[in-house]
Amino acid sequence: MRTLFLAAALLSGTAASAQLRPDQAAFRGLYKELIETNTTVSAGSCTLAAERMATRLKAAGFGDADIKLFNGPMDRPQDGGLVATLAGKDAKSKAILLLAHIDVVEAKRADWERDPFTLIEEGGWFYGRGTSDDKAQAAIFTDTLIRLKAAGKPLKRTLKLALTCGEESPAVFNGAEWLVKEHKDWIDAEFALNEGGIGVSDDKGNPLKLAFQAGEKVYQDFRLEARNPGGHSSQPRPDNAIYQLTAGLNRLAATEFPVQFTDASRAYFTAMASQMGGEVGAAMLAMLANPADAAANAIVSRDPNWHSMLRTTCVATRLDAGHANNALAQRASANINCRMFPGDSLEKVRGQIIAAVADPGLMLITDAEVSPTPPPPPLTPAIYDPAVALAKKHFPGVPLLPTMVTGATDGRFLSAGGIPTYGVPGMVADKTLNNVHGLNERISVTNLYTTRDYLFDLINAYAAN
Structure with a gap:
């Protein structure tokens, strides 16, 4: 039965492929090659994938x-x-950079229903590791340069494409960061287009909302640590490292970081206030007028996503304490994972954590890997208006909202290096986030082809002006 099911699925995929336009069929072949090139950190090769795109x-x-x-x-x-x-006609106009990472999260064949490194089209979805994150955009950007080259009509601005490794494993190596530090001239641009503009779809992949990302939170780890002489557990002492640490963590847990807005999040909540109406909509408008409005904050922050969009968040994610069951702990520590609001400095957030735990006996140690903390890119009409206009053409009736993502992408390295970076719209995800980083990652076939057409037109519009 399983064999018959797979055969039917493959035949269905073949039938769908036969209906493609010639340019779409060429794109599908490029996309398939990227998906089927393993680029995991354990066993894959981004170098091979880059060579194949070259x-x-x-x-x-x-x-x-x-x-x-x-x-x-x-x-x-x-x-x-x-x-x-791809050289443009006007040497005085700065380039536009298209950034996409080609590395992917690990995927064990034994856990997946389908081979994660074989592109499978089934039931209106493409399945495979990287189909959403981020080989869809890498394929679209590469395909765009190929189509523009074939057209033989140079645009005003130069376009640059960077396909990089290490976004999913930056502690090992990060190609975007390396390019900014070592070869800024290769990628220098007035602005960059990147992943991160992920909208909302229904469970069939049909877009419900589109997103334009202008700003992302910054990932940073700290270690909160208590130290103590310790001793025999039969003779407890009042100054206990574990109790001291947990008391500080409880005070941190009870602390709310102040509400802040970026250009993008202000525009987002303004639009959402109109859509939501009622108590929630009124609370959003109240917060926009006065970010210190505690009553409005309490209403809006019931939604975990909105709560995170409004502020820096810091939360304990790991604990480590003691050295023996019959001994008082000499050391107790917790990892504090922060997602810092765009533009918040490391020093500012450190100070806020220290003030929250309110114990000079607790040490706050900054993780060895310090993230850059660039301000959010400006949401200017020259950037935003073409995206809105073209969304109406390619996604009629689907609203486009500016947003600030609560995660982090390689855009943080570019923005910190002086290249404002935006997450472009088109891609959407269902309530499972299309199983990104999980089992059976997928993307809507129709949405992928529509997003390809949308981004081709958007890149043309930017490069022509």
Whole structure:
């Protein structure tokens, strides 16, 4: 029965593929090649994926001088990527950068219903690791440069494409960060387009809302630690490292960081207030007028997503204490994971945590990997208006809202390096987030092709002005 089911699914996918436009069929082949190139940190190679995309670019007419292939560090040459350039007509206009990561989260074949590294089209969905995050956008951006090269009509602005590794495992190596630090000239641009503009779909992948991301929170870990001489557990002492730590954590848990707005989140909550109406809509308007309105904050922050969008959040995620069951702990520590509001400095958040735990005997140690803390990019009409206009064409009747994501992407490295980075719309996710990072990751076939057309037009609009 399983064999018959899979055969029927494959035949269904073949039938759907036969109905594609020629340009869509070419895109599907590129997308399939990316999905079926394993780029996990354990067993894959981003370098191989980059080389395969370079081969496609060269076949479209890009010269060797237009493509820069690079490897990862000496101990991980497989963590490479590429930068490709499509020259524009106006040398005085700064370039636009298209950024996408080609590495993916681990995927064990034994856990998946389908081979995670085989592109399978079934029931209106593409299944496979990276189908959503982020090889869909990597394929669209690569395909866009190929289509523009084939058209033979240079746009006003130069377009640059960066396919990088390490977004999913930045502690190992991060290609976007490396490019900013070591080869800024390769990718320098007036602004960059990236992942992060993820809208909302129903359970069939039909878009309900689109999102334009202008700002993302910053990931940062701290360690809160109590130390003590310890001793024999038969003779407890009043100063106990575990109790001291937990008391500080309880005070941190009871602390709310202040409400803040970016251009994007202010526009988002303004639009949502109109959509929601009632008590919630009124509370949103009250907070926009006065971010310190505690009663309005209590109403809006019932939603965990809105709560996180409005402020820096810091939460204990791991505990480590003691060295023996029959001994008083000499050390007790907790990992504090913060998602810092765009523009909040490390020093500011450190100070807020120290004030919250209110115990000078507790040490707050900054994680060795310090994230950059760039301000959010400006949501200007030149950036936002074309996205809105084209959304009406490609996604009629679907609202587009600006947003600030509560996670983090490689855009933080570009923004910190002076390249404002935006998460472009088009992609949508259902309530499971399309199983991104989980089992049986998928993306709506129809939405992928529509987003491809939308982004092609949007990139053209930006590059023409």
